[in-house]
Amino acid sequence: MNESVVKSESYSCGACGGTVHFDPDTQNLKCEYCSSITEFTPPEIEIEAYDLEAGLEQCNTDWKQESRVIHCDSCGAETVLEGRNTSQSCAFCDSPHVSDIDSQPGIKPESLIPFQLCEAKAKQSFKKWIKGKFFADTKAKSAHRMDNIKGVYVPYWVFDTDTTTSYKGKRGKRVRTGSGKNRRTSTRWTNVSGVYEKNFRNVNICGSDQIKKMGLSEKMEYKFEELKGYSPVYLSGFVAEKYIRGVEDSWEICKNKIKKAIVSGIKRQIGGDRQQVTSMKTQYENTKYKHVLCPIFVSVYKYKDKEYPFIVNGQSGKIEGKYPLSVPKVIGAVVVALIVISLLIWQSS
Ligand SMILES: [Zn+2]
Ligand SMILES: [Zn+2]
Numbered sequence: 028m029n030e031s032v033v034k035s036e037s038y039s040c041g042a043c044g045g046t047v048h049f050d051p052d053t054q055n056l057k058c059e060y061c062s063s064i065t066e067f068t069p070p071e072i073e074i075e076a077y078d079l080e081a082g083l084e085q086c087n088t089d090w091k092q093e094s095r096v097i098h099c100d101s102c103g104a105e106t107v108l109e110g111r112n113t114s115q116s117c118a119f120c121d122s123p124h125v126s127d128i129d130s131q132p133g134i135k136p137e138s139l140i141p142f143q144l145c146e147a148k149a150k151q152s153f154k155k156w157i158k159g160k161f162f163a164d165t166k167a168k169s170a171h172r173m174d175n176i177k178g179v180y181v182p183y184w185v186f187d188t189d190t191t192t193s194y195k196g197k198r199g200k201r202v203r204t205g206s207g208k209n210r211r212t213s214t215r216w217t218n219v220s221g222v223y224e225k226n227f228r229n230v231n232i233c234g235s236d237q238i239k240k241m242g243l244s245e246k247m248e249y250k251f252e253e254l255k256g257y258s259p260v261y262l263s264g265f266v267a268e269k270y271i272r273g274v275e276d277s278w279e280i281c282k283n284k285i286k287k288a289i290v291s292g293i294k295r296q297i298g299g300d301r302q303q304v305t306s307m308k309t310q311y312e313n314t315k316y317k318h319v320l321c322p323i324f325v326s327v328y329k330y331k332d333k334e335y336p337f338i339v340n341g342q343s344g345k346i347e348g349k350y351p352l353s354v355p356k357v358i359g360a361v362v363v364a365l366i367v368i369s370l371l372i373w374q375s376s
Contacts, residue, residue, distance in 0.1 A: 038111055038263065041065055048264025051142040051341070056260065072256025074138045076187060076315035079278060090135035093259050096269060100124040104237050105269040106179070107132045109262035118177040118266050119237050119325055133270055138254040139180060139320035141261050142341040146176050149324040149339040156346040157328075162360070164330070164353040172329045178341060180262065180320035182234035182270035184277040185251060188314040189226045190285065192307050194293050196220070199301030214301055223293045227285050231319075232277040234270030238323075241336040243347050249321050250342065257320075267320050274316055282311075 040047050040058035047065050050057035056065040094107045097114050101122035108114055116123045144152070150173060157168050199214040229251040238245040255261070272280075289309060294302040322341025327334045330351050337348025 049142070049261050051145045051148075054141060056263070067260050070256045070258045072137065074254055074256060074317065076185075076317050079186075079274070079314040079316055090132040094132050094262075094267075096128050096130040096132050097125050097266070098128045098130075100126070102237075102240070105130070105271075106266040107262075107269050108266055109259040112263060112266070114266060116175075118179045118268075119241070121175055121327070130269075134274075134318050136182070136257050136267075136318045136320045138317060139257055139261055140249055140251070140253055140322055140342050141255055142178055142265065142322040144322075144324070144339070144341055144344055146178070146324065148344065149176055149178075149326075149341070152339055152344040153326070153328070153337060153346055153348075156348070157350055160350055162352050162356050164351045167330045167351045167353075170330055173326050176324050176326040176339075178265040178322060178324050180265060180267035181238065181245075181323055182268055183231045183249075183319045183321050184234055184270075184272075184274055184281070185317045185319050186230045186232070186278065186281045186314065187226075187228050187316075188230075188281075188285070189312045190224065190289060190309050191312070192223045192225075192289050192293065192309040194221060194223060194307040195305050196293065196297055197303040197305065198297050198299035199303070201300045216303075219297055221293075221296060223289065223296055225289060225292055227288070230281050230285060231321075232272075232280050232284070234272045234277060234318075235268050236271060237268060238338060241325075241338070242349065243336060243338055247321065247323065247338075247340050247345070247347065248343070249340070251319070253342070254317075254319065265322075270318075274318070278314075278316070282309075 038047060039045065040061060040063050042063040043058060043061045045058045045060035047056040047058050050064070053064055055067045093110050095110060097106050097108055099117035099120065099122055101124055102117060102120040104117055104119045106114070106118055114125055117125050153173065154171070157163055157171065196219050197216045198219050199216050202213055202215050204211050204213065231249070233245040290304055293304050293307065324339040324341055327336050328350070333351065335349040335351060337346060339346055
């Protein structure tokens, strides 16, 4: 079995006996009290992708032995804590009303992307981001109060699949007829059919709705080449969100997502000036999935008693968030746009 055994002594500092947490800067364990570094050797796990056809039986559901599930009474978020970790508040809404519940944490992730950024760097990344926002209120740029920023591993289902699509459609060619005032442009259509093949790799579907509930897009980009075999050590100092969407439902979402890519691929293959796809049938082969944890920092930015949620990608430092708009700047931009438009109309008349 690919069990990663973490010895209990690796959770306390060799120098002072204090609690140690995973440290993104060194990718080792760092003491909370004396900052000593305890070396952590990542487990040697070959990261397997499971066959979707074969079902869930192959998966390891035995995550409960080394973790606990925490429920937030305020926002409903369910997070998984590494057994020794403690949590005083919810990672998503900061509510202190959290409690241990007797629930299965679900399929154990076999791999994850470790945090590459520490909290301080995530905050710096946010400051840079808000500074670069032209339409943000200038005062907001200097008045951020990020009381709390928390690292959370978000569950993703990552799919690989090879697709073959047979399709029928139409190719449109623009033709000009007549001359002078009788000149017309029309489209001449010819029927086409064909087969379009495309292999998809690492298509990721978020297994939870918590980020969406914050009003943010969950389409964070990750470099999946940097996946590491799961070890509870990576979770020390962080929490993992429990997935609410299983692999079957996520596969349905994934198919919809790749359908868009297939349709645009078919249109490129059809060529011409305009294209129509009238029917298509896709076959999926070698479909495999991985249950992966991806790192984000979650925080809320307060400005004039209003809250603006934001998240920081724990691997790349990219930000997804809301920010207070500067009303004069927005009005100014609209006025400029209106002037430009009326000048253009005036010139062409
Ligand atoms: Zn120490
Ligand atoms: Zn909450």
